[in-house]
Amino acid sequence: MNLKEHKSIPTLLLLSVALVWGSTFAIMKDSLGRIDVNSFLAWRFVIAAIGMALLRPQSFRHLTPGFLLRGICAGLLLGAGYIFQTFGLTLTTVAKTGFITGLYAVFVPLIAAAFFKHHITRMQWVAVALAITGTGVLSLHGFALGKGEFLVLIGALFFALHIIGLGRWSPGRDPYALTMIQMATVGLLAFLASLKSGFHVPHDHGVWVVVIYSALLASAFAFIVQTWAQSFMSATGVGIILTTEYIFAAIFGIAIVHEQLTWRVLVGGGLMMTGVYLAILFEEPVDHVDLPSHEKITP
Numbered sequence: 001m002n003l004k005e006h007k008s009i010p011t012l013l014l015l016s017v018a019l020v021w022g023s024t025f026a027i028m029k030d031s032l033g034r035i036d037v038n039s040f041l042a043w044r045f046v047i048a049a050i051g052m053a054l055l056r057p058q059s060f061r062h063l064t065p066g067f068l069l070r071g072i073c074a075g076l077l078l079g080a081g082y083i084f085q086t087f088g089l090t091l092t093t094v095a096k097t098g099f100i101t102g103l104y105a106v107f108v109p110l111i112a113a114a115f116f117k118h119h120i121t122r123m124q125w126v127a128v129a130l131a132i133t134g135t136g137v138l139s140l141h142g143f144a145l146g147k148g149e150f151l152v153l154i155g156a157l158f159f160a161l162h163i164i165g166l167g168r169w170s171p172g173r174d175p176y177a178l179t180m181i182q183m184a185t186v187g188l189l190a191f192l193a194s195l196k197s198g199f200h201v202p203h204d205h206g207v208w209v210v211v212i213y214s215a216l217l218a219s220a221f222a223f224i225v226q227t228w229a230q231s232f233m234s235a236t237g238v239g240i241i242l243t244t245e246y247i248f249a250a251i252f253g254i255a256i257v258h259e260q261l262t263w264r265v266l267v268g269g270g271l272m273m274t275g276v277y278l279a280i281l282f283e284e285p286v287d288h289v290d291l292p293s294h295e296k297i298t299p
Helices: 008-031 037-055 057-062 065-089 094-101 104-116 122-139 147-169 175-194 205-230 235-242 244-256 263-281
Strands: none
Touching: 008 065, 008 094, 008 205, 008 235, 008 244, 037 057, 037 065, 037 175, 037 205, 057 175, 065 094, 065 147, 065 175, 094 122, 094 147, 094 244, 094 263, 104 122, 104 147, 104 263, 122 147, 122 263, 175 205, 205 235, 235 244, 235 263, 244 263
16 A cells, blocks of 8 residues: 555554543643652653664664754753643643643744744734633633643743754754654753652552653654654644644543533633644744654653
């Protein structure tokens, strides 16, 4: 079967990635009550980096000093995003965390316009307006933004900076090796951050299952599938399919964590999803990087 003509397999695999990413918010929620955030992230990303290294040891041939520096810088931005997002998850709902994380797609053109003089189209402004309105409906408590939602919002901002950084640092370089370096950097950053309160080893079977699930499926497997599918499908097509992650996050939040499907989640999440969808559909490349295919290993 010619996969370039029959795209059902890469489409189904991308949907499976979105499902895995969406599920991680719910399954992490419980585990983060039994292990601190930084220790959890350290274990997750170190295991993911080791898994990728074992799968393709030949990637070490690409580790020149300049290449390593770029990977570390991108990894620091990615790590900051995960730390803020995961701390936010402990203070707000799974559905809100999923939807607010999706704002990275809206932040990218705004940051590119502010720092690199990229033009923002009228439709992108519409996407920004919808996303901001959705954020307000979803997250505001009176006139104040909830602490958990605020932390996730900062995480989304760092994810957007990570995308732009990759756009300037990754062209012409091995994306597999670059991602492996980033995951190792996130793991080391989280480990160093955990030292203040003490680095912890998961002390029960359930937490280990979530760590390994997040490392091997939500990180290593997800990246491999996304990179492979990108060779058959457009970046916009891949990005639109992956936006279902936020819908899956809300579904798993209701099914696993027994969250309430409130009008705020329905209306705010719907507005944000529309904004994110439009931002991806009408995106313009930033320095040769396809924005939806952001090489971010997420939930």
